[in-house]
Amino acid sequence: MSTAFMIPEPALRIGIGLAAFAAFIALNALVLVYLERKVAGHLQRRPGPFEVGPHGLLTPVCDALKLVGKQLTAPDGADRLLFWTAPILSFMPIFLLFLPIEFGPGLYGIKFNMGLLLILAFSGFGVLSLCLAGWGSNNKWSLLGAARAVAQSVAYEIPLLLTVLAIAS
């Protein structure tokens, strides 16, 4: 077998890693969403999801299917490119965040010295997606909402950055 057809190991790691993380995050989201709704429900003196499956166990699955089947609409006058970039930009960094983490000996996506910095950098993408969503929808309320959300995220990001760096160094 010639080496010409071999995929380089780092690329393979990233590819497999991304697929694994995507699967993990999606499945984990189902469980966490279910638990969040259930716990919040009980705190708020109501049972939470209850109808689909035993104790509403299948509700997140139904929700996911419903979300996938949603019609894609964009507001009139919206900048379609920016408008659709926003959700992609907000989901993509989530998968990237996990790449530098070493889950066990040899179980990592990227071997990288400054993994922590990479994680912080990727998590900053969320703010960008908020900006795009607010601006791209060409709507005063969205713009104002985005501005407020960005201000809040940035305000939280700086203390987070400082604390994490203090621990890491």
Added chain:
Amino acid sequence: MRDEILFQYENENRAVREDEHTGQGCTVHIARERLTEAAKTMLNEDYFLEDISMLEFTEGFQAQYHFARWGNKGRVTLRSHAPHEDPCFPSITKIYSGADWHEREAMDFYPVHFNGHPNPAPLLLPDDMADEFPLVKTDKNRKSFFEVVPCQKIIEGDDEHLLCNCGMTLGYDELAEEIRCAPTIRDEMHPEAKRLEVEDGDFYSRNFEEGADDRLILNMGPQHPSTHGVLRVVLELDGEYVMRADPVLGYIHRMHEKMGEVKQWHQYLPNMGRVDYLHALAWNHAYVQAVEKLAEIEVPRRAEVIRILTSELNRITSHLLWWGAYLLDLGAFTPIMYAFEDRERIMDLLQKVTGSRLTYCSFRFGGVCSDFPDELIPEAREVAKILRERLPMFKALVTDNLILRKRVEDIGIIDDQMCKRYGATGPVLRGSGIACDVRRSDPYSLYPEFDFEVPAYGGQDAFARYLVRMDEMEQSLNIVDQALDMLPGCDDGHIIKKAPRPGFKPPAGEAYGCVEGARGRIGILVASDGDKVPYRIKLRSPSFSNLSLFPECAQGVLLADAVSIMGSLDLVIPEIDR
């Protein structure tokens, strides 16, 4: 105190006697060109403007300016007339800022004009109804002033006087002459005094677009969740700061006052539950109180106790809903679920007593429609007991919460002078440190026999108003407990005595019913010409006055704080729009 005020005008033989019986208090007849001067006197004497009621008679229009004071009992009504040919009054907006909306409302319903009004745009009616005046009487049913306010001739020596039952004596000829020959004040009129012509868009969109440079004009509402209904507030924003706020009313205006003039007296009772759906029984109470004063109907003691009991339970439900909804506005979802759980308990109880759960209509002229059965007393006590256990929990979980404190402390300062200028009452006033409550200052029903406190906080901010309402729930529970103790003792076998039959005709005259609702002072003016239907019903809603100070209060605050201020005013939109 009052005598000094009543006035310099006394020598004109216009201010006369106090009539507790009709609730109208003291009436001063005053020529319209002296209104501004009189309003200044009232402001200096610490009176606040309750309401401006307009009435139409064959002689002309009568504007009634209702004033009341925080601490003292008794009200003063200034009455002024304008003939049909020259229906102008001077605007007192510069003296009482709250008069702005009252005058605009009067201009909506009657073809009158207030000279010098800064913004004579339609308030409650849509723009395209600017030339229609719903409350104008037809020639057939328009009555003379003297038919509605019956007078009897009194002859003192050579003088012939008329004694009116609304508390004034004056010579008939003198009054008629005054109305006829009122000096014209048209000269002072603003050049554009006629209602603004409607061009493109409504008044607000044009008014706001003009002044805007780099500023963002934003509509908050009419579908915004924090406006709790269909209030629209036009905001001019500079970044996140509110430069200008202007509430736009009338989205659920139903013309309750016109409905009052086409229905029989008792048929209007169900309307009261729809004016303020959160404290419906207070409006019930105000209306039956006014009609009982008018027709001199006696109410059995047991009925009064049941009225107080149910009304206070209703007040708690109203405050609970405000509490949950306010925290929902501020971003906390869980409290409303707890608030509704408790509200549900009270509503189940009220359902058994009054027959309905929200839009109560259980008061009748001369009593209540159904008795409070003895079997329900233990259940009511149990509900009160549970609530007493819950309130400290609410305090520990929410009131002491740092996040809430940051959102409400030192936000929306409303001081007592501002309350006076705008006529704000209820928890808004008590949050500015004035312990004024109609139940204490101008007691009605059996409230003097009850032991309760009027909570007041001097913080003047949203948090003070929050605390006032939380304390009021406790005080209402005290009243409920006392009323439950009183119930078995006052078993005189009647909950309604000599109930007037449908189609009854109360005597001609006027009466004013005034109660303390969950949002403040509720006042209902009823005028009767002795017919089966009322001649005029004027509703004074506390939220209307409380909201009118919002533009001033919200100027220069952050957008998020504007939401916090608006919630702390506890608005019920149907009550504002009526």
